[in-house]
Amino acid sequence: MSGKVTTLQAPPATDKAVRTASFPTEQQIASRAHQIFLERGAAPGSELDDWLQAERELTAAGKPSGSPKPSAPATAPRANPRSPR
Numbered sequence: 001m002s003g004k005v006t007t008l009q010a011p012p013a014t015d016k017a018v019r020t021a022s023f024p025t026e027q028q029i030a031s032r033a034h035q036i037f038l039e040r041g042a043a044p045g046s047e048l049d050d051w052l053q054a055e056r057e058l059t060a061a062g063k064p065s066g067s068p069k070p071s072a073p074a075t076a077p078r079a080n081p082r083s084p085r
Contacts, residue, residue, distance in 0.1 A: 022059070022062045022063055023059060023062065024055065024058035024059060024062060028058055029051060029054045029055050029058060030051075030054075031054075032054035032057060032058055033047070033050040033051045033053070033054040034050075035054075036050040036053055036054055037050050
């Protein structure tokens with residue numbers, strides 16, 4: 001047997017994996033929306049508002065607090081210098 005140890009590296013995170021990591025699942029949203037419904041006294045008629053509030057809360061909670069916000073470029077991108085005019 002060989003004494004060599006092979007270390008496997010994790011695959012790089014894909015763009016899709018990064019995007020979905022910060023969004024709550026439908027089950028999480030439904031659970032929080034139900035909590036909001038109960039906190040409101042279980043009065044019917046605001047199901048959509050409860051759902052949207054739950055979605056906002058959970059999405060905000062999933063974002064890293066110190067992450068930089070994407071900024072717009074200072075200038076417009078230049079045209080491709082290799083393209084024919």
